Amino acid sequence: MAYAPAKGKTLLIPSGTEQDPHKRHLFVILTNRCALDSHLLVSLSRVKEGVHFDDACLFEVGEHPFVREQSFAAYRLARIVRAATLIGSVDGDYFTSKEDMSAALVERMCAGIERSEFIAPKFVAYYRRNAAL
Numbered sequence: 001m002a003y004a005p006a007k008g009k010t011l012l013i014p015s016g017t018e019q020d021p022h023k024r025h026l027f028v029i030l031t032n033r034c035a036l037d038s039h040l041l042v043s044l045s046r047v048k049e050g051v052h053f054d055d056a057c058l059f060e061v062g063e064h065p066f067v068r069e070q071s072f073a074a075y076r077l078a079r080i081v082r083a084a085t086l087i088g089s090v091d092g093d094y095f096t097s098k099e100d101m102s103a104a105l106v107e108r109m110c111a112g113i114e115r116s117e118f119i120a121p122k123f124v125a126y127y128r129r130n131a132a133l
Contacts, residue, residue: 009097011090012095013025013027013041026066028041028043029086032130038080054075056072057108057115057116059071078123080126
């Protein structure tokens with residue numbers, strides 16, 4: 001059965017570098033499919049000692065099965081992705097579907113869009129246009 005992207009679904013998406021080619025980040029789909037057949041995704045990243053991070057939305061260990069260290073919503077890495085790309089990438093085993101994010105955590109992430117100093121204005125505008133879908 002084909003993958004069905006929707007608000008609250010999570011995906012491990014490759015984000016590796018030459019030094020760490022197998023690295024992946026957990027991305028959360030924060031909108032349902034829009035008229036342009038796309039979704040807004042935001043990733044989680046772990047908090048690192050001594051490194052500045054976006055504190056608009058923090059996650060504690062265990063709030064989601066993938067969160068094993070204190071983490072934050074990395075709004076600066078937000079992206080808009082076509083549904084067909086998400087479906088093809090999951091069905092082709094390039095992206096890995098993980099446990100859904102709870103509705104409460106999704107809403108917390110969505111609220112952080114309005115507070116983050118790091119998210120690009122185009123993503124805030126996209127979210128505002130599509131949040132009610």
